[in-house]
Amino acid sequence: MLRSFLERFFDWLGGSLFRRLALGVALVLLMLGAGALALTSAGLVSISASSGHWPVTSWFLHYSMRRAVSTQSLGIEVPENLADPALIFKGAGHFETGCLVCHGAPGRGQSLIAQQMTPEPPYLPSRISRWEPQELFWIVRHGIKFTAMPAWPALKRDDEVWAVVAFLQQLPEMSPERYRQLAFGERAENPAAVAPEHLRSLSDPLGPVLADCARCHGPDGGGRATGAFPILAGQNQAYLLASLKAYASGSRASGVMQPIAAGLDDEVLGQLAEYYAQLPPVTSRDEAQPDLEAVARGSELAAIGAKEQKVPSCIHCHGPSEAQRNRMYPVLAGQYPDYLALQLQLFAAGERGGTEYAEIMHSAAQRLTPDQMRDLAQFYASLERANRPEQGNNDAQEP
Ligand code: HEC
Ligand code: HEC
Ligand code: HEC
Incomplete structure (x- = not known):
């Protein structure tokens, strides 16, 4: 039986050189596959980071990465404002939080520990x-598989990913001083810039967080x-705490704030909210002259809303008014216009x-036109942020 089967098989095979060749190749592949499986099952495949990649593996992985990034980033539209200083500041701030550990930065050496990864995260400039x-946008947004390069924590926030790209584009020429200035602000020039009355003793656990x-x-x-960064001083304590918790849980999307808030426990978040709520209010000061016509339009819209568009009045919830409002409604007065406009767009x-x-x-913002958003942002930014003596009692009231 078996014999006659084998005989017939060899007859069939003998018929053509091509068939013999195909069988040979198939057999070799089968043996290679079986060999690989045996090696893997026996635990003999090298997965140690310490041994690095073979040059051919490294070449192949990098080649795949270059081709994939090139193809998959086709059609992504690059915004025109990548030289906007606000974007660069935001990107730099996040780079220090989220990228420095692996990639290093001008004046900041790379972590010796990160250098032991395979593949090793490169120094980026x-x-x-x-x-x-x-x-770059594609890489920062999606991360790279089989390397430690992580994806963006909040995939809804492409605007933040572009901020990082804006920063990366400045990186090749960046001096260590410039990096410190961008990522640390006043602390770069003066490490004691946390003003004396706010300076906390070393034993205070809140000190390094602040x-x-x-x-x-x-x-x-x-x-x-x-x-690039909202004013927190003089904001409602209940709103600050709820916002920090929303970042921590991911219900407010920001790749910049989520990792920071998620790393702190509720008690610390409570102390931070209390701290910023009681700081003397700060009002944004824009060098540019405010657009008075936009402010006037914004003022009217905020006061009476727009009936035909079903836009509610904003002052009922956000002021300015004497009435006691729900502390979960954020103070907008004196906030940066670009921040306010961005939040409305989001x-x-x-x-x-x-x-x-x-x-x-959501419903209020969806009904606004982009021009109306800008007018409202200009209006609220033009207001002085008031000292509110009732700040002590911050229990949220029902709306
Ligand atoms: C790397 C820069 C950076 C650091 C560090 C940072 N923030 Fe933020 N923060 C931002 C940005 C950018 C936003 C706006 C995010 C958005 O669009 O939602 C923000 C928003 C906030 C908001 C919401 C404000 C509002 O009006 O809704 C709070 C509250 C806040 N941050 C508190 C903190 C606290 C407390 C810390 C320290 C534990 C901190 N942030 C550290 C950049 C930063
Ligand atoms: C946990 C470590 C780690 C963190 C954090 C990290 N990266 Fe990476 N990154 C890597 C590794 C590993 C690679 C791949 C290196 C390679 O090409 O072999 C990489 C690759 C890159 C590349 C491509 C570089 C090139 O030319 O090959 C860019 C750009 C980059 N990262 C930017 C960032 C930015 C921006 C951040 C912060 C938002 C960040 N990375 C955070 C590890 C990290
Ligand atoms: C019924 C009350 C209510 C009305 C009316 C209202 N808001 Fe709000 N607004 C809120 C609440 C509550 C939040 C906080 C949302 C959150 O973060 O959970 C908020 C947040 C905002 C923010 C973000 C602030 C920040 O610091 O991130 C802006 C900007 C804003 N509102 C503008 C407006 C404008 C402009 C109008 C009028 C067209 C308006 N709101 C009408 C309740 C209201």
């Missing part, structure tokens, strides 16, 4: 020119006058998230 901006917040939000909670696109009250803002 000399690499940037190899990539187009949309390719020093980190101050890199971006400024030692006075005034957002460093860059427009609400309208359904990409901001926030506290349990955030839903209220």
Whole structure:
């Protein structure tokens, strides 16, 4: 039986050289596969980072990466404002939080531990020119598999990814002084810039945390006058705490703030909210003259809303008014216009998230035109942020 089967098989095979060749190849592949499986099952494949890659593996992986990034970033539109200083500040602030550990930065050596990874994260300044901006965007947004290069923590926030790209593009020419100035602000020039009355003793566990917040939000909670970071000083305590918790849980999307808030426990978040709420209010000071017509239009819209568009009045919830408002409604007076406009855009696109009250803002923002958002942002930015003596009692009231 078996014999006749084999005989017939060899007859069939003998018929053509091509068939014999194909069988030979198939047999070799089968043996290679079986060999690889045996090696893997026996635990003999080298997975140690300490042994590095063979040159051919390294070449193949990098070649795949270059081709994949190039193809998959096709069609990504590069924004025109990548030279905007506010974007560069925001990108630099995040680079210090999220990238420095692996890649190092001008004046900041690479971590010896990160250098033991395979593949080793490169020092980036000399690499940037190899990539187009949309390719950098793709890399920072998606990360790279089989390397430790992580994806962006909040995939809804492309605006933040572009901020990092804006920063990366400045990197090749960046001096250590410039890096410190961008990523640390006043602390770069003066490490004691956390003003004396705010200076906390070393034993205070909040000290190092506040020093980190101050890199971006400024030692006075005034957002460093860059427009990249919101003013926190004089904000409602209940809103601050709820927002920090929303970042920590991911219900407010920001690749910049989520990793920071998620790393702190609720008790520390509570202390931070209390600290910033009681700081003397700061009002954004824009060098440029405010657009008075925009302010006037914004003022009217904020006061009476727009009936035909079903836009509610804003002052009912955000002031300015004498009435006691729900402390979960943030103070907008004196905030940076660009920050306010960005938040309205994010609400309208359904990409901001926030506290349990955030839903209220989605419908309000969706009905606004981009011009109206700008007018409203200009109006609220033009207001002085008031000292509110009732700040002590911050229990949220029902709306
Ligand atoms: C945990 C370590 C780690 C962190 C954190 C990290 N990276 Fe990477 N990154 C890597 C590794 C590893 C590679 C791949 C290196 C290679 O090409 O072999 C890489 C590659 C890159 C590349 C491509 C470089 C090139 O030319 O090959 C860029 C650009 C980059 N990272 C930017 C960033 C930015 C921006 C951040 C912060 C948002 C960041 N990385 C955070 C480890 C990290
Ligand atoms: C790397 C820069 C950076 C650091 C460090 C940083 N922040 Fe932020 N923070 C931002 C940015 C950018 C935003 C705006 C994010 C957004 O679009 O939602 C923000 C937003 C916030 C908000 C929401 C404000 C509002 O009006 O809704 C709070 C609260 C806040 N940060 C508190 C803190 C605290 C407390 C710390 C220190 C533990 C800190 N931040 C550290 C950059 C930073
Ligand atoms: C019914 C109350 C209510 C009305 C009306 C309202 N808001 Fe809000 N607004 C809120 C609440 C609550 C939040 C906080 C959302 C969150 O983060 O969870 C908020 C947040 C915002 C923010 C983000 C602030 C920050 O620091 O991130 C902006 C900007 C804003 N509102 C603008 C407006 C404008 C402009 C209008 C009028 C068109 C308006 N709001 C109408 C309740 C309201």
